[in-house]
Amino acid sequence: MKLGKYWGYILLIIVVFAVPVVVRNDYYLHILVLCAINIMLTASLRSIATSGQISLGHAGFMCIGAYASAIMSMKFGVPVYASMLLGGVTALVVAAIISYPITRVKTVYFVMLTMFLGTVVTLVVTQWRSLTGGTTGIINIPPLGTISIFGLSIDFSSKMPNLYFAIILMLIILLFLYRIDRSYIGSTLQAISQDDTLVASIGINLVKYKIIMFCIGCFIAGLVGGFYAHYMSVIVPNSFSLFYSIYLLVYMIVGGTNRFAGAILGAFILTLVPEVSRVFLEYQPFIFVLVLYLVIFLLPGGLVSLPKYILSRIKK
């Protein structure tokens, strides 16, 4: 394996692992965890979108995973790591069931149907008080279980271990999604979004591909939801509202859908900036709309295409 060409990535990973140690402030550690969470969610959303399926219900699947994991670990004594995985599986099952009808419809209707789905999920969670605690949600969710490796025992009651866990989870998920994107699966999905009739005429089962990608993406959302529940120790249905789904789409579009790194960039910047700037936070919805307009009209490739754009302007 030629390690030479990967030195850029290796450097990046070293920096990423070093940051939590440098940043001592609990508040900033928390923001970085949120960044990691949003990066995973946006990347999985983008992967689903490569086949032309724009999901407005991603936060709904995160919600399913969060509540499933919380309930399983608290009411059924499932160990937290297992319940987190099962949270992802629950989201996957829901995605698999719903995918049969919805992957066959036109993009516009797919967007609407996923939006309804996400809303229905939060409604169910709000109404089913006996199971989910309704609008007041679930509190005292147990944190991730203590791990003992190399004689050290790592407990997750403080922010730092949680951040490292989030980073490692994020890197694994990103690698997985990246590999899919770069393989024939990713290019077939892109082909489907360009011309699904042509794809059918050469023997590719496009519905199968769309369903598989949708289910994988929603599984990741559920898994991340599970982590979120055990990290925050409190979850309420409001955290997984339609707004969150919309924000994820904004992160994806502003970052740039054409390149894999776009989702990462968009999620990172747009999660960090509102938390760091009070002004931004106050006017967040307006600023988001403005940024969205600027990107769509001036830089359709998203922030990730900025270097290329600048270079082409300089050459002129």
Add this chain to the structure above:
Amino acid sequence: MLETRKLTKNFKGLHAVTDLDLSIDVGEIVGLIGPNGAGKTTVFNLITGFLKPTKGEVIFDGEDITGKKPHVIAKRGVVRTFQLDRIFLDFSVIQNVVTASHLYAGVGFLEAVFDTSHYKEKNKGAWDHAMKILEFVKLENKKNEIARNLSHGHQKLLAIAVGLAANPKILLLDEPLGGMNPAEVDSTLKIIGEIRNRGTAILLIEHNMKAVMSTCDRLIVLNFGEEIARGTPEEMQQNNDVIHAYLGVGKYAA
């Protein structure tokens, strides 16, 4: 090899295709001709599963494929191209063909994700297969061009290449010569002939009469969804019904 029996399609009162019996064997180039609106593309859609017939059957290699999904039929070996040519405009020329040839390679999902050596091997196989096809249609020096930037004639050629990459036993070409200049028509006809020589049967819809008469072994003539005549090109040129409906009399005769 491919047979249709009493193939019929009605759209709420419009009889698009009525009782069509068609058959094609290995090594044949059969032309499906007729005036515009005669139902030729509808026949293609019915054979390849893009439309379900109202009545009748489509039999391929002994198997009833009537009304099956398009991708299932394509996987069996019945591949079609489109009249308004369809290609992946944002992909490069070679990427276009590779998309179809991965089917030929047959790779698994997990292997692709983990980039196993088996996957690398199959992937290379698919790209090599795509290159061979590009060389066959003489588009190999444009392999990295974005399909959108190709000339019209080259785009139509690419559409044929994409269809070929799916390893068809029979190729249904819908007006492959549309909008081509005479030089392009000649080279494309040579390629079509060569495809037949290598063992793929061809069903051709074309309006270019010179091309049809010189390339096809047999013709089936359609008008208003019904077959009005069938036979060799020479026979068709003498047939009065065909001349009246399609070939034309006097100044504009083919």
